[in-house]
Amino acid sequence: MHESPLPLSCRPGCGACCIAPSISSLSKPAGTPCHHLDGELRCRIFGRPERPACCSGLQPSFEMCGDSREHALRWLQALEVMTCPQG
Ligand code: SF4
Numbered sequence: 001m002h003e004s005p006l007p008l009s010c011r012p013g014c015g016a017c018c019i020a021p022s023i024s025s026l027s028k029p030a031g032t033p034c035h036h037l038d039g040e041l042r043c044r045i046f047g048r049p050e051r052p053a054c055c056s057g058l059q060p061s062f063e064m065c066g067d068s069r070e071h072a073l074r075w076l077q078a079l080e081v082m083t084c085p086q087g
Pocket residue numbers: 009010011014015016017018059060061064065072
């Protein structure tokens with residue numbers, strides 16, 4: 001019998017997905033830390049209704065998060081380039 005892998009946990013002190021992507025609902029440009037990040041790279045509005053749906057819906061994954069913050073930043077920067085409407 002196959003067991004489902006445990007869900008990946010968000011890595012403390014990473015914050016890559018709150019920095020690398022652009023987030024239009026927050027007027028956040030790519031590569032700029034979200035203004036809701038605290039000094040330990042945690043979301044100050046986690047669990048609050050004003051947290052954008054795109055943030056609530058984003059789950060850690062091995063593909064995105066990898067084994068380091070640097071991996072996640074590179075992966076998310078590449079995704080941003082691929083999905084940028086200006087090309
Ligand atoms: S990239 Fe992954 S580990 Fe890093 S903050 Fe986002 S969800 Fe957490």
